[in-house]
Amino acid sequence: MKKKSFADMPCPIAHSLEHVGDWWNILILRDMSYGLSRFDEFQKSLGIASNTLTRRLQGLMASGLVERSAYSDKPIRYDYLLTERGRDFRPVVLTLMKWGSQHFSANGSNIELIDETTGEPVDLVLADANTGKRISMRDHSLRYKGEDSISAWRLETGRARRDAYRKHLPPSQPLLINR
Structure with a gap:
């Protein structure tokens, strides 16, 4: 089921919810503000399914709230870090x-x-x-x-x-x- 988009609403609260309105997103941003940065840390903290976490992290990156940085090449592993926009959500x-x-x-x-x-x-x-x-x-x-x-x-x-x-x-x- 596709969620309703608030992008066309002329309201800064609606625009914000377009990017962080999902409770998983807010909890992921919370964990990042605590210093967690790795996929397995978010899974352990939240008890979230890996496919759901993947989608949420991709959405947060697309919104410019989170960026990822490789910390291991073999296998490739990433830290997920708050951008300035993400830090402003703290x-x-x-x-x-x-x-x-x-x-x-x-x-x-x-x-x-x-x-x-x-x-x-x-x-x-x-x-x-x-x-x-x-x-x-x-x-x-x-x-x-x-x-x-x-x-x-x-x-x-x-x-x-x-x-x-x-x-x-x-x-x-x-x-x-x-x-």
């Missing part, structure tokens, strides 16, 4: 990790992000790089720019509900990540 993986730990792990996560200098756990937040201010539903909103009518409709249709909802949020309510 904050998404970390945000998913925090969100999943907070909302779906009964006893919290057994993995935590730490500061390499201090050894202390990191309180991961989404912030504006210009001001350092945490992104919140109350203080931040999306603005449409462009010519796509469906995006304009989507934002405008939800504006009144978003504005009403935002009035009821405490000033420190973050957008994606709770403190």
